[in-house]
Amino acid sequence: MRDNGDAVSAAEPAAEPAQWIGAIAARHDRAAFAALFGFYAPRIKTMIMRTGASAEAAEDIAQETLLTIWQKAAQYDPARASASAWVYAIARNLRVDRLRRDQRAKAFALYEAVEVAEAERPDGSLDAAEREQRVRTVMQELPEEQVAVVKLSFFEGRAHGDIANSLQLPLGTVKSRLRLAMSRLRNRLGDAI
Amino acid sequence: MTIMHHPSDVTLAAVASGTLDEARAVVVATHISLCPRCQNAMRAFEHVGGTFLEAAAPAEMSAGALERAMARLDSAAAPPAAAVEQRKPAGDEALPAPLRQYVMGRWRWVAGGLQLRPIQIASDDDVKVFLLKGAPGTCLPRHRHGGTEWTCVFQGAFRDEHNRYGPGDFDEVDENVEHYQVVEEGMPCICVMALQGGIKLQGWIGKLLQPFIRI
Numbered sequence: 001m002r003d004n005g006d007a008v009s010a011a012e013p014a015a016e017p018a019q020w021i022g023a024i025a026a027r028h029d030r031a032a033f034a035a036l037f038g039f040y041a042p043r044i045k046t047m048i049m050r051t052g053a054s055a056e057a058a059e060d061i062a063q064e065t066l067l068t069i070w071q072k073a074a075q076y077d078p079a080r081a082s083a084s085a086w087v088y089a090i091a092r093n094l095r096v097d098r099l100r101r102d103q104r105a106k107a108f109a110l111y112e113a114v115e116v117a118e119a120e121r122p123d124g125s126l127d128a129a130e131r132e133q134r135v136r137t138v139m140q141e142l143p144e145e146q147v148a149v150v151k152l153s154f155f156e157g158r159a160h161g162d163i164a165n166s167l168q169l170p171l172g173t174v175k176s177r178l179r180l181a182m183s184r185l186r187n188r189l190g191d192a193i
Numbered sequence: 194m195t196i197m198h199h200p201s202d203v204t205l206a207a208v209a210s211g212t213l214d215e216a217r218a219v220v221v222a223t224h225i226s227l228c229p230r231c232q233n234a235m236r237a238f239e240h241v242g243g244t245f246l247e248a249a250a251p252a253e254m255s256a257g258a259l260e261r262a263m264a265r266l267d268s269a270a271a272p273p274a275a276a277v278e279q280r281k282p283a284g285d286e287a288l289p290a291p292l293r294q295y296v297m298g299r300w301r302w303v304a305g306g307l308q309l310r311p312i313q314i315a316s317d318d319d320v321k322v323f324l325l326k327g328a329p330g331t332c333l334p335r336h337r338h339g340g341t342e343w344t345c346v347f348q349g350a351f352r353d354e355h356n357r358y359g360p361g362d363f364d365e366v367d368e369n370v371e372h373y374q375v376v377e378e379g380m381p382c383i384c385v386m387a388l389q390g391g392i393k394l395q396g397w398i399g400k401l402l403q404p405f406i407r408i
Contacts, residue, residue, distance in 0.1 A: 028266075030266065033262075033263070034259060034263070037262055038259070040246075041254055041258065041259075042252050042253070043246055043249040043250075043252075044246065045251075045252040045254065046249040046250055046251060047245070047246055049252065059254060059258065062258075063262055063265075066262055067262065067265060067266070080236060081236055081240070081243075082243055083243075084240075084243030084244065084246050085239040085240040085242065085243030086239075086243075087243070088239055088242035088245075088246045089239045089242070091246070092211040092239075092242065093211070095211060096211045100215060131237070131240060132240055132244070135237070135240040135241060135243075135244055139241065139244055150206075150241060151245060153207070153212055154206075154242040154245055155242070155249070157210065157211060157212055159207070159213070159214070160203070160207060160212070178202075178203045179201070179202055182202035182205075182238065183202060185237065185241070186202070186234075189237055
C-alpha cells in the first residue's frame with residue numbers, strides 16, 4: 001500500500017460512481033456493483049484501517065458498506081450528495097455502529113435517524129459535482145496545520161481530544177483549526193450549505 | 194419553528210466525522226433532525242470525508258473479496274421501501290427520531306415542577322443523558338456545572354439571562370458558565386440533555402436546595 005497516495009490533491013473527480021449507484025437502483029446492475037466495489041472497497045478498507053481497526057475488521061466494514069449500497073441505492077439522491085460523500089457516510093455509520101456494538105451489544109442507528117429526516121434543499125443549490133469540486137478546492141487551499149486536523153478527524157476517525165494529545169496541542173487549538181477550516185468551507189459553499 | 198441557536202461547526206464536524214461520543218451525539222442529532230440548516234451543513238461536511246475517501250490509496254483486498262460480496266447480493270436484496278422507512282423503534286411517537294431507539298427509564302420528580310427521565314447510554318466521560326421536563330414557570334436557580342451541559346429543546350421553551358430557547362434550539366455550556374433557567378408560561382418545556390458531572394447550585398438558596406435536587 002502506498003502511503004502518500006491519499007493526499008486530497010491526488011483525487012480525480014469521479015463522475016461514474018453516481019451512475020453506477022443509479023444503475024443498481026434502476027436494474028440491480030451487477031456489473032455496476034462490481035465497478036463500485038473495485039473503486040470503493042479498497043479505499044474504505046484503507047480508511048478504516050487508519051482509524052485503528054485490523055485489516056480483517058476493515059475489510060468487513062468495506063464489504064458491509066458495499067452491501068448497504070446495494071440495498072439502499074434507490075435512496076441515493078445525486079442532487080444532494082456526491083457518491084463519495086454518500087459512501088463515506090455509510091462507512092462511517094457502520095464503523096461507529098461496530099464500535100458501539102463491541103462495547104455493549106446495541107445497534108447504533110443515530111445517524112440513520114438523522115438521514116431519514118426530511119431536509120429542505122438549500123436555496124440556489126449547486127449541483128453535486130460543483131459542490132464536490134468546491135470542497136476539494138477548499139481542502140487544497142487550507143493551511144497544512146488545518147488540513148492535518150481535518151484529516152485526523154474525518155479520515156482517521158479521531159476524537160478532538162485524541163488529536164490534541166497526539167499532536168501535543170491544547171484542545172482549544174485543535175478546535176480553532178477545525179473551526180477555521182469549516183468556516184472556509186461555509187464561505188466557499190455560500191448558499192449551498 | 195424558527196431555530197435560533199445551533200451547534201458550532203466544530204460540533205457538527207465531530208458528528209459528520211463520527212467522532213463525537215454517543216451521549217453528546219444524541220443531543221446534537223436531535224437538533225439536526227429538527228433543523229434543515231444543520232442537515233445541509235452535515236451533508237456538506239460529509240463531502241469533506243468523501244474527498245479523503247476518494248483520494249485514499251487503495252488497500253489490497255483479500256482473495257475472492259468481490260466474489261464473496263457478489264454471492265451475498267441476492268440474500269441482501271433490497272427490502273421493500275416501506276420496510277426501510279417504517280423502522281419504528283419502540284417508544285414515544287412524540288419523541289424526535291434520534292431518541293426513539295433508546296431505552297428510557299421512568300419519569301421521576303427532581304424538584305418542584307421538574308421531572309427527569311433517564312436515557313440508557315453508557316459514557317466513558319461521566320456524561321448522563323436524560324429528558325428534562327419543566328412545568329410552565331419553573332425556575333432552575335443559578336447553578337454551575339461539573340462539566341459540559343448540552344441541551345436541545347423539542348417542546349415548549351425556556352429562557353436564561355440572555356436568550357430564549359424554543360423547539361429545536363441547541364445550547365452548549367461548559368463548567369465556566371453560571372446561569373439560571375426559567376420555563377416559559379404556556380406549556381411544559383421538554384428537552385434532551387447530556388450533562389457531565391452534575392450541577393452545583395449557587396447562592397444560599399441553592400445550597401439549601403441542593404440536597405433535594407437529584408441531577
